Amino acid sequence: MTAGLLPWPGIDDDTDAAEEADDAWMDRPTAGSDEDDLSERLARAVDAVDAPDVVFAVSRAGRRTLHCGGSTPEPGVPREDLRYEIGSASKTFTGLLLARLIQRGGLTGGEPATAWLDPGRRSDPTPVTLAHLVTHTAGLPTLPADFYRRALPAWRTNPYGRYPAERVIDAFLRHRPRHRPGTRWQYSNFGVAVLGHALATATGRAWEELLGTHVLRPLGLAGTALRPEDPKTDAVGHGKDGRTPTLPFDAGGFAAAGAVRATPHDLLTFLEAHLDAAGSPLAGALKSVRTPVLRRGLGRRHVHTMAWFRHPTDGGPLYFHSGATLGQQAFLGFRPDTGTALAALCTRRFRARDSFIATAYAFLADQ
Template sequence: MTPRSAPWPGDPFPVTGELPPRPPTARTHPDGEPVARRLDDAVGLVDAPDVVFALSRDGRRTVRSGGSGPPPSVPRDQLRYEIGSASKTFTGLLFAQLTQTGLLSAGEPAVTCLDPARRTGRDPVTLAHLITHTSGLPALPADFYPRALPNWRTDPYAGYPDRRVVDAFLRRRQPRRPGARWRYSNFGVAVLGHALSAATSTPWDDLLTRQVLWPLQLRGTALRPAGPDTDATGHRKDGSTPTPPLTIGGFRSAGAVRATPHDLLTFLEAHLDPAGHPLAGALRAVRRPVLRRGWGHRHVHTVGWFQHPTGHGPMYFHCGATLGQQAFLGFRPDTGTALAAVCTRRFRSQDAFVATAYALLAAG
């Protein structure tokens, strides 16, 4: 299943004109059921100690929470939640912003950013390959597993720091030409983060904070744990055993973001209506398809988002999970709807949480 990439001439994320207008929508769901009741039903379907479903439609927010565990001392919707791989949507927006402003080119070889003295070779892995999961890199470096195994249930990433991620990339022999195949890779997005930091001479946390979090006024978003009065406590698959806060090692750009549901809605609302935002060009850019793959090229990807069709327009979404928490982020421009869902339990692969959140967004 060979991916088909959109052309990347000049500016790799061309922005031509304004986004098409969407039709007006009502304050209730199309079937007439109040949004709050639908969110309450969604919360009830998820068996987790803490659950929050936060929905915005035309800028009007409805947030409902609950859970099987005792209520925390801080209201559930005011805690920060680990969003895992959904952090890649923040990295994608940062990447789009850096290319939009001309600080970087999507076609820049990653090795040039990380080790300028090294030869790039005939078919180098570019920054664009890394963000679109077409670099050919595996999900994680080969030597990650033996280092992580002793702490697999508590802190698997902590033993794999920044330098090791970069070294694993620089010493790896490329088995196939980049761009030939789509393969989801935490390793690749982690390498991208280090390449962006090196190219801008800015530590990752500072780079994302200055370029994305501050401009979008995401004051309830952080990249490191802060404590039980600020951060939600995750739980293992049994729903009762607590997990320690995530420490992500050298993979921060692939999964370090933790945020309140309200901040996640602010982030998604900016994607729905980029006008007037300081990141308007980048916000428009990450909504445009850059890659299609699978049978009949049905699977569509933008920079950081999965895109699925609906009856009236596309919906964009990304899921994420850590050892003890899960998140679902998504938005639909055609209905002006954004959905942020979080919970403090790590479910199995097929679970009610993701299915419930996806169905809620797909229904409009």
Template sequence: MTAAPHRPPGAPTADGTEIEGRLDEAVRAVRAPDAVFALSQDGRRTVRCGGTAPPPPVPRDRLRYELGSASKPYTGLLLAELVRSGVVCGADPAVVHLGPGRPHPRRSAITLTHLITHTSGLPPLPRDFYRQGLPHWSTNPYAGYPAERVVRAFLRSRPAHRPGTRWRYSNFGASVLGHALAAATATPWEELLTERILEPLGLAATALAPAGRPDTDATGHRADGTTPVPPLLIGGFQAAGAVRATPHDLLSFLEAHLRPDGTPLDGALRTVQRPVLRRGLGHRHVHTLTWFRHPTDHGPMYFHAGATSGQQAFLGFRPDTATALAAVSTRRHTGRDAFVATAYGLLASLPPLDRE
């Protein structure tokens, strides 16, 4: 049995009508062809959809949306589960599973935990990525860079800093982790994540590749909000950004973090909520194995955002109010984009649901 969420004396609450109104405002604020804001409070779900484009062939909340970097919480949870079950150790050097490559002391010191916490010293992407990726940046920059090339780039890399000493966001590092876990278990990445994470949590509407059907995959758009872009092909960067899911499956994933008791992954779900890294002025920026963690008035908020060439996603949850939010949109991110700020602000400000 899980304890009820802490509600400070006199804390305001919200009713269902207020929640629907705020979600509708959020949908309008992002001004995307398709937008879905899906909220769970104490297990009660509220989903609001809209957009500037005509409705798709099926309801927007039944489509799968690309998560981009918001896929990393799935990868981190997989690492936590494999550590819990004794398959790997977070302190394992990645080269143990992938091969030593050219000798380099910094690379040899990179552990599996360094890779998922962005403290490996690796750059955001391999150095030779940009030559082939930039010409396709607005459509599919990753498609031409396969798994074996990611591993090869890692085995000849020279990390800029000693692992564990500096934080630098790295899709490269997260992708290397995926290949290391696949090698350690002798299991292809898609099969490994499906068997260890998706199936145990009942995430049947989550996938790791596009289905290629308009009644299954949401269609992304460029920043103009009208020009469609093709589905994301992630190449060898699966662990950094391959997940796509319906808003309801995203809520199921987040609800498992709020109520880990009784799930097959209860130990791993608790592990990924523990702080492992603090950085920035006053150590305000806290990271767990998979989530960014910021303070609110009454407790921590966990979140991660992601973007692809034509879609965006935000995942977050607050144990103090038993609240989870999954938001998706089908317009490319821009510098003035309101999507992440809208989703973050909504989750941070929502009070507990009024049950009386």
């Protein structure tokens, strides 16, 4: 399945071609008619999403266009200024943080997670490394085996909040993978949560401080947080019916896997940094998280980086990640070939086959 993950050799890809495309879109003029068409298409996309609050925020060649809507009256704070829970799309921040720490020379990605989480443990001949954790190849399930039992009493309110950091670490140290790390892919909130705790222990800094120091502040993301901050500016989520409000999301011990909440403008700033890495203080790390590190699936057609799912288009790769909490959903993506980034957000938890993610993905793929 993989070509080896120590230490981040990458795989054959079209990175050079994508970088040439980056240069091309930066010089491309944007016609007024194109902007009118973009605004119309944004309006149609927002109207297609049945949620109390919806924001589709686009950056194209550095120019931002936002369209907001929803099934409820506009809140006191404009929707584009609210802070939204992005759920698993938080993993793109975690991947960038790991890449940043590697670029700074403190880590390689090949270190066993137990080196910090259980330093007295005898070395495993095939240990779970930081690279395995961030790429979902550690042999860990989506969630710890006892998660559901502990979360059940709060399943409709805040299940993750009942599973604190120490339980995440303990569950990892007790787990015995059925497959050798690095040989199979399984999407795992558990694994990325463990990665967050390993990085915090390795650096001696709390997770929130670590992400703030190495990612949020260098990128100027002042509207991004890891926990609820202000009821007036934090978007209120809703359940699958689109009417029942949900409590603010508590990630518990899974902060690295899903705790980020941010304004649409901050998310565009985050995505624009990926499109124009050369102008960012995180240039090396931003380039790293665009490099494919594994392929999987039939014909090895599913491509992954440290932070993003990567799909082909006629012009070049499209990078994306989605996420959900109990009452909100998010889609983040960007296309280097057209210089386009999309942050789509809504305050409703859809069923798996509902329209939000499909609408957002199709919008970006057509740019």
